[in-house]
Amino acid sequence: NAGVTQTPKFQVLKTGQSMTLQCAQDMNHNSMYWYRQDPGMGLRLIYYSASEGTTDKGEVPNGYNVSRLNKREFSLRLESAAPSQTSVYFCATHRESKSPLHFGNGTRLTVT
Amino acid sequence: KQEVTQIPAALSVPEGENLVLNCSFTDSAIYNLQWFRQDPGKGLTSLLLIQSSQREQTSGRLNASLDKSSGRSTLYIAASQPGDSATYLCAAANYGGSQGNLIFGKGTKLSVKP
Numbered sequence: 111n112a113g114v115t116q117t118p119k120f121q122v123l124k125t126g127q128s129m130t131l132q133c134a135q136d137m138n139h140n141s142m143y144w145y146r147q148d149p150g151m152g153l154r155l156i157y158y159s160a161s162e163g164t165t166d167k168g169e170v171p172n173g174y175n176v177s178r179l180n181k182r183e184f185s186l187r188l189e190s191a192a193p194s195q196t197s198v199y200f201c202a203t204h205r206e207s208k209s210p211l212h213f214g215n216g217t218r219l220t221v222t
Numbered sequence: 223k224q225e226v227t228q229i230p231a232a233l234s235v236p237e238g239e240n241l242v243l244n245c246s247f248t249d250s251a252i253y254n255l256q257w258f259r260q261d262p263g264k265g266l267t268s269l270l271l272i273q274s275s276q277r278e279q280t281s282g283r284l285n286a287s288l289d290k291s292s293g294r295s296t297l298y299i300a301a302s303q304p305g306d307s308a309t310y311l312c313a314a315a316n317y318g319g320s321q322g323n324l325i326f327g328k329g330t331k332l333s334v335k336p
Binding site for chain 2: 114150151152153155158168169200202207208209210211212213214215216
């Protein structure tokens, strides 16, 4: 039982390159989230998906797009990476809003 | 807008000591508050979740309390061990916000010395 799996673990991009961060969960949860964690800023919500087929913007969505491919998978895409997107990205999931949130181990992204 | 503050930012204690971590929030209209643990290079692990109707939750040596009227939550760790060394974060979930959007504090980095 892997829980929440994020790939890749590390990535270095040049400014302007694109990439997709992958997240998969085997917990049969409905809701999935993408957060970024920056020193001094804490965790901030980028996008979330309350259920398969729906996505909504969080606090800091600019520069990102998401796809809820099916119930298990929720991907985050950077179309044209910028140095300001250097961060650690976490995927999280829970069964419902009153349930504990389960996190993946993160993707550490550096944009040069 | 909800703001969550954790003080102190860092705490160092000798092994065996009982300790309290503090979390304060500005908007009392929360429907739950969660405490997480984060080890270096890892994701967050949920420790305790307190619903708005509850006053406290316990798990092993951990006890979390919630006082909505004062905008405070505390995490009590009994008989601390070196393995408790980690960053502890609290997060508040508000009615009316993005579903499941937790507002996180910046964390308290705990170091337990043998």
